[in-house]
Amino acid sequence: MSEVKIQAALVQGYNAAALGIATGGEGRDFKPPSPTTAWADWFNLPASTDVASLGVGGNDETTGIFQVNLNYPLNDGTANILSAVQKLRDYFVAGRRLVYQGQCVKVERVTRNNLRPVDGWQQINVSIYYSAYTIRPEV
Numbered sequence: 055m056s057e058v059k060i061q062a063a064l065v066q067g068y069n070a071a072a073l074g075i076a077t078g079g080e081g082r083d084f085k086p087p088s089p090t091t092a093w094a095d096w097f098n099l100p101a102s103t104d105v106a107s108l109g110v111g112g113n114d115e116t117t118g119i120f121q122v123n124l125n126y127p128l129n130d131g132t133a134n135i136l137s138a139v140q141k142l143r144d145y146f147v148a149g150r151r152l153v154y155q156g157q158c159v160k161v162e163r164v165t166r167n168n169l170r171p172v173d174g175w176q177q178i179n180v181s182i183y184y185s186a187y188t189i190r191p192e193v
Contacts, residue, residue, distance in 0.1 A: 056188040059157035064120040071145035120182040125175040
């Protein structure tokens with residue numbers, strides 16, 4: 055199942071970035087820690103799957119965004135949250151290939167939005183754009 059492997063490769067990459075903070079992921083219960091403790095959550099946002107080559111056994115290209123929401127205590131300044139952003143940028147460099155059980159996912163680019171208050175935390179969203187080719191099965 056390429057959807058499962060694509061997501062697993064991205065999560066494996068997130069874990070390798072070693073942010074060292076509590077993390078929630080889509081599809082799982084997660085309660086943010088105390089307001090004085092940093093945390094993150096992630097979501098896989100597939101954009102599209104398009105035909106890359108025709109026929110049985112041809113390739114499809116899946117593109118999307120792996121979004122990491124970094125949440126740090128209010129009034130903590132910017133150094134800690136920007137350090138976490140930089141760890142993600144340093145790991146998910148453009149061109150990096152993440153592999154999980156033979157499924158390769160290529161990082162295209164990383165962007166972030168501005169620091170802003172959200173629900174009692176200061177938050178930055180980091181968007182990791184990716185592409186992955188999968189082999190179309192026979193029907």
